[in-house]
Amino acid sequence: MTTDTQSASALQIIPIKHPQGCRGYLITDPASKEALLLDGHLDLAHDVSTLLASEGLTLRWIVDSHTHADHPSASAILAGHAGATRVAHAKSKHVGVTHMPDDQEPLALGDQAVTVRHAPGHTPDHMVLVAGGALFSGDSLFIGGVARADFLGGDAGQLFDSIHDVMLPLPDETLLYPGHDYKDRVSSTLGGERSDNPWLKIEDRDKFVASLTASKPQEPANMAALLRFNVEGQPMPAFTSAEEAIEIVQHGGAGTIIDVRTDEEVQAIHIPGSRHILMDHILERADEVRMTPAPRLILCKLGQRAAMVQAALAQHGIGGCSVIDGGIVGYAQAGGETAGGDLGAALEGGGCCAAEPPPT
Numbered sequence: 304m305t306t307d308t309q310s311a312s313a314l315q316i317i318p319i320k321h322p323q324g325c326r327g328y329l330i331t332d333p334a335s336k337e338a339l340l341l342d343g344h345l346d347l348a349h350d351v352s353t354l355l356a357s358e359g360l361t362l363r364w365i366v367d368s369h370t371h372a373d374h375p376s377a378s379a380i381l382a383g384h385a386g387a388t389r390v391a392h393a394k395s396k397h398v399g400v401t402h403m404p405d406d407q408e409p410l411a412l413g414d415q416a417v418t419v420r421h422a423p424g425h426t427p428d429h430m431v432l433v434a435g436g437a438l439f440s441g442d443s444l445f446i447g448g449v450a451r452a453d454f455l456g457g458d459a460g461q462l463f464d465s466i467h468d469v470m471l472p473l474p475d476e477t478l479l480y481p482g483h484d485y486k487d488r489v490s491s492t493l494g495g496e497r498s499d500n501p502w503l504k505i506e507d508r509d510k511f512v513a514s515l516t517a518s519k520p521q522e523p524a525n526m527a528a529l530l531r532f533n534v535e536g537q538p539m540p541a542f543t544s545a546e547e548a549i550e551i552v553q554h555g556g557a558g559t560i561i562d563v564r565t566d567e568e569v570q571a572i573h574i575p576g577s578r579h580i581l582m583d584h585i586l587e588r589a590d591e592v593r594m595t596p597a598p599r600l601i602l603c604k605l606g607q608r609a610a611m612v613q614a615a616l617a618q619h620g621i622g623g624c625s626v627i628d629g630g631i632v633g634y635a636q637a638g639g640e641t642a643g644g645d646l647g648a649a650l651e652g653g654g655c656c657a658a659e660p661p662p663t
């Protein structure tokens with residue numbers, strides 16, 4: 304986790320950066336030491352708890368800006384913090400959420416407040432937060448881009464309306480903190496976006512909709528498991544059957560597999576597109592694990608080493624790892640495609656919540 308404390312008015316903002324490009328934020332009131340966590344990532348739940356303790360902060364609010372389909376939320380695991388309330392929009396229907404705010408409702412932090420705005424588009428349940436001269440835009444307006452609106456009930460026209468009716472009326476100097484940034488930027492301003500963001504130059508709603516729906520990026524391969532976790536509150540699967548793994552690979556999810564066997568074993572047989580991290584190197588290469596979309600499918604020959612890796616990562620605060628039952632032997636026996644020789648370059652993670660740039 305990388306953080307970089309900033310301030311907006313009297314509230315303090317601590318961006319919480321995940322290597323996959325996801326952005327969470329701790330918004331704190333220094334006077335009362337109360338905090339709001341927006342869009343925490345499961346990988347960083349332990350780090351957030353540590354930060355809260357070291358700063359002496361009380362977690363008042365745990366907010367998901369929308370139903371996340373690309374990463375597991377930390378909200379359920381952090382809900383045990385005394386006095387914390389889980390918040391999402393009423394349309395989210397997340398198990399465990401106890402507060403569903405109305406549009407324009409303030410969430411108090413000491414004598415200050417963060418205002419919730421319903422801003423559908425990326426998903427119907429999407430909310431943005433406005434606080435002390437800052438806009439936390441979730442997956443709607445990004446730095447130099449906008450969110451995709453083609454799955455989970457997304458609507459490009461609603462995204463246009465939310466951006467133009469809810470966000471752009473805010474002053475130019477408003478700091479923009481998005482829910483993702485895939486280029487390692489922390490913030491922008493609305494004025495900067497007005498002048499540089501190609502999507503904001505499209506003033507005609509129909510043209511915006513046509514541009515945003517011109518392409519349909521691939522859906523996250525593990526979306527079904529992530530929705531069971533984020534929405535239904537089901538635990539991440541500790542084991543994934545060979546048949547389920549084959550289906551995930553067939554839907555473009557080979558990059559979610561981490562093969563922990565030796566170089567020689569991988570040379571002999573592997574799953575094309577999978578990522579190779581030696582078992583002995585798994586902790587020192589933890590950031591590569593974090594770069595792999597969850598649930599990460601851990602693969603060895605039969606399953607034993609993968610289970611040990613899963614346990615070691617969990618101790619290191621990295622959850623969301625599932626052992627492929629029966630390992631590569633079971634995968635091949637079930638008819639999964641395998642290959643020999645070099646594995647090739649590891650796949651890059653991230654990018655799946657943003658729309659492509661508009662056609663020129």
Ligand SMILES: [Fe+2]
Binds near residue numbers: 370371372442656
């Ligand atoms: Fe999203």
